[in-house]
Amino acid sequence: MTENKNKNKEEQGTVSRRDMLKMSLVAGAGVAIGASGLGAVASMTNVFADTSKTTSSAEGEDEIVPFYGAHQAGIITPQQTYAYVGAFDLTISTKKEVIELLKKWTALAASMSTGKAATRAPNDLLPPVDTGEAEDLPPARLTMTFGFGPTFFSKKGVDRFGIKNKAPKHLQDIPAMPKDHLQEPFVGGDVVIQVCAEDQQVAFHAIRNFIRTSVGKAELKWMQSGFISGAPGKTPRNLFGFKDGTANASPKDSKAHDASIWALDGEPSWMQGGSYMAFRKIKMFLEIWDRSSLKDQEDTFGRKKDSGAPYGKLKEHDPVNSFDMPATSHTALAKSTGKPIYRRAYSYTDGVDEKTGYVNAGLMFISYQKNPSTQFLPMLKVLAKSDKLNEYTQHIGSAMFAIPRGIKKGEYVGQALFQ
Ligand SMILES: C=CC1=C(C)c2cc3[nH]c(cc4nc(cc5[nH]c(cc1n2)c(C)c5CCC(=O)O)C(CCC(=O)O)=C4C)c(C)c3C=C
Ligand SMILES: [Fe+2]
Numbered sequence: 001m002t003e004n005k006n007k008n009k010e011e012q013g014t015v016s017r018r019d020m021l022k023m024s025l026v027a028g029a030g031v032a033i034g035a036s037g038l039g040a041v042a043s044m045t046n047v048f049a050d051t052s053k054t055t056s057s058a059e060g061e062d063e064i065v066p067f068y069g070a071h072q073a074g075i076i077t078p079q080q081t082y083a084y085v086g087a088f089d090l091t092i093s094t095k096k097e098v099i100e101l102l103k104k105w106t107a108l109a110a111s112m113s114t115g116k117a118a119t120r121a122p123n124d125l126l127p128p129v130d131t132g133e134a135e136d137l138p139p140a141r142l143t144m145t146f147g148f149g150p151t152f153f154s155k156k157g158v159d160r161f162g163i164k165n166k167a168p169k170h171l172q173d174i175p176a177m178p179k180d181h182l183q184e185p186f187v188g189g190d191v192v193i194q195v196c197a198e199d200q201q202v203a204f205h206a207i208r209n210f211i212r213t214s215v216g217k218a219e220l221k222w223m224q225s226g227f228i229s230g231a232p233g234k235t236p237r238n239l240f241g242f243k244d245g246t247a248n249a250s251p252k253d254s255k256a257h258d259a260s261i262w263a264l265d266g267e268p269s270w271m272q273g274g275s276y277m278a279f280r281k282i283k284m285f286l287e288i289w290d291r292s293s294l295k296d297q298e299d300t301f302g303r304k305k306d307s308g309a310p311y312g313k314l315k316e317h318d319p320v321n322s323f324d325m326p327a328t329s330h331t332a333l334a335k336s337t338g339k340p341i342y343r344r345a346y347s348y349t350d351g352v353d354e355k356t357g358y359v360n361a362g363l364m365f366i367s368y369q370k371n372p373s374t375q376f377l378p379m380l381k382v383l384a385k386s387d388k389l390n391e392y393t394q395h396i397g398s399a400m401f402a403i404p405r406g407i408k409k410g411e412y413v414g415q416a417l418f419q
Contacts, residue, residue, distance in 0.1 A: 061198045062138040067113040069406040070273050071262065072413075074143035075368050076251050076342070079236070080196040083226045083346045084207040085279065085364065087149070087189025087399060088218040095161045099418055101217045105146070105193075105210055106412040112206050115139030131212065134205035140198040144206055146413045147192040147277050147401030166417050168263070168271045168402040170373050174278065177384035177395065185222040186281050186397030194277070194366070200227075222397070224281060226346025226364040235308060235316065239347050239361055240289050240392070242301055243308035246316055247335075248343055261342050263370045270416035273405030278341075278376045280365040281348075281397025287358050289392045300388045302329030328388040337382060339375040341367040362393070372400060 065073050092098060115138055121128045153167040154160065173188060193210050197203035204225075211220050228236035235243040249256035258264075263271045289297065298305055302325030308316035310331060312324030322332040344367065350360040369375040384390070404414040 061140050063141045064114055064139045065141050065143050067110045067144070067407065068409050071406045072145045072274070072403060073113070073406075074145035074194055074196050075261065075275055075344070075403070076257055077141070077143050077196070078251050079228060079245075079344060080141050080143070080198050080203075081228060081230045082197055082200040082203045083364070084195045084203050084223060085226075085366070086193050086195075086207050086210065086223040087221045088191045088193070088214060089221045090152070090160075090190045090218045092217045093160070095163070095418060097217060098161050099412070101214065102146075102414055103412040104213055106407065108209060108213060109144040109146075109206075109413075110407075112209070113139065113142050113144065115142070115202075131205060131208055133208075134202050137199055137202050137205075140202040142195070142197040142202050142206060144210075145194040145196075145277075145403060147194075147403040148414065149189050149192065149399060149401050151188060152190045163417060166268050166270070168268060168274075168276075169266055170263075170276060170371050171402045172372070172400065174280075174377070174380070174398045174400050177380060179384055179390055179395065180398070181283075181394050181396050182398055183396045186224070186399075188399050189221045189401075191218065192277065192279070192399070192401045200225075224348060224364050224397070226348045228346055238345070238363060239284055239286060239349075240297065242297075242303065242305060243316060244345060244363075245343055246303075246308055247320070247331075247340070249340070256340075257342070259370075260340050260375065261368050261370055268417070270404050270414060271402060275368045275370060275403045276372045276376070277401045277403050278365075278367045278369070278372060278380075279397065279399040279401070280380075280395050282363045282365050283360070283394040283396050284362040285358065285392050285394075286361055292392075299326050300330060300392070302326060302331040326388065328386050330383070330387055330389045333382050333387050334379055337375075337378045339378070341369045341375050341379065343367045362396075368403070 065077055067073060090098065090101075092101070112134075115134075148171075150167075150171050150173055152161075152163075153171070154164045176182075193207065195203050195206045195210075197206070207223065214220070230236075235245050238244040249260070261275050263274050263276065267274070294305060298311075302311050302320075302322075303309060304311070307314070309318055310320040310325065311329075312321055313319070320331060320335060322335055325332050327333075343365070346364045346366070348362055348364050352358070353360045367376055384395075404417065407413055407415075
């Protein structure tokens with residue numbers, strides 16, 4: 001029973017410190033703890049502390065998601081509750097400096113993913129090595145996913161770091177859509193880091209330390225935080241109250257992931273096993289939505305609000321028949337292009353809109369796909385033109401990034417790109 005449970009967790013790519021302890025005790029002393037970046041024996045004290053603690057923390061808070069692997073963590077990793085996405089513009093000018101920064105960030109990410117404790121300053125007259133707010137907090141399934149925007153490869157025609165010829169095949173700026181209201185700074189960026197965790201402070205600590213260690217090398221262009229509803233095993237609901245993410249392939253369906261998420265053919269080697277991230281910051285007019293009838297709301301998505309079932313069906317995961325719903329419904333249109341994407345969206349709230357007095361809120365839309373030219377972009381065009389959802393939303397941010405394949409132990413993120 002325990003063995004099966006652990007096997008499932010390994011398949012999902014998440015093994016808790018507690019599980020690792022159990023497994024190593026069963027296998028006997030001197031067992032190789034493995035290449036999961038567990039912080040190895042150093043974290044055994046924490047392991048023992050964990051087992052003796054009755055924790056009130058949420059499901060999976062003490063789990064470590066392996067940082068190393070064939071694909072970067074944070075793409076098909078079951079979605080954590082909190083996210084911060086930060087886009088940086090590099091202020092350095094040489095390939096050597098970029099490599100140094102990526103090495104620094106990779107080491108930091110590998111260490112933070114294990115929930116490694118903060119290290120003290122070498123002496124009391126220096127600032128502490130770590131900012132400290134994640135000390136005593138569990139790893140909380142922290143993932144950090146790195147990507148490169150079009151300007152990383154060339155900016156205003158200049159091959160900044162001598163890697164223009166290694167640019168991925170389908171990386172491009174998302175073209176302007178007719179109803180876009182893009183607001184600087186939420187457009188583009190040289191490098192993106194998506195941080196997700198079950199604990200908001202663990203997530204913030206991670207993005208904060210990437211920002212801190214980039215001083216003099218990169219500037220934070222934009223940052224967006226987000227959250228999803230946390231009921232385990234259930235599809236989260238967005239701020240319009242609808243289940244959002246139903247049509248995604250299951251995190252275990254590797255055939256579907258190969259078909260729609262992982263870049264492969266014709267891509268440079270560093271991208272094979274990587275993906276493309278599409279980012280849109282989408283404002284949602286909650287006050288207008290809340291005044292619309294239930295019928296209008298359900299017609300907008302072509303799904304029932306309570307169950308999430310598509311029109312004409314009873315259950316959330318019943319197959320969609322687009323002819324049962326309005327032709328301009330979001331589901332019918334998104335499905336009409338026939339090329340699925342993998343969504344990983346988070347809701348956001350940002351205080352009050354000074355002009356309207358409405359709540360500033362919406363969706364940090366993130367999707368991963370192997371080829372944005374045939375998957376994301378045709379879908380966005382169709383939706384921008386005819387989606388009934390446009391009555392209640394406005395796209396205010398936009399960016400696309402190439403996500404390098406997973407990182408092997410001893411490598412830094414994107415290493416193959418520089419060799
Ligand atoms: C370009 C792609 C998409 C954007 C932008 C987008 C914005 C957006 N979506 C919702 C809420 C829902 N989306 C749903 C389904 C759905 N959406 C997209 C793509 C984009 N959405 C796809 C590909 C699909 C799946 C279509 C299918 O094959 O069935 C749903 C229904 C439930 C689900 O499957 O997740 C909801 C709800 C919002 C609120 C939003 C912008 C604010
Ligand atoms: Fe959608």
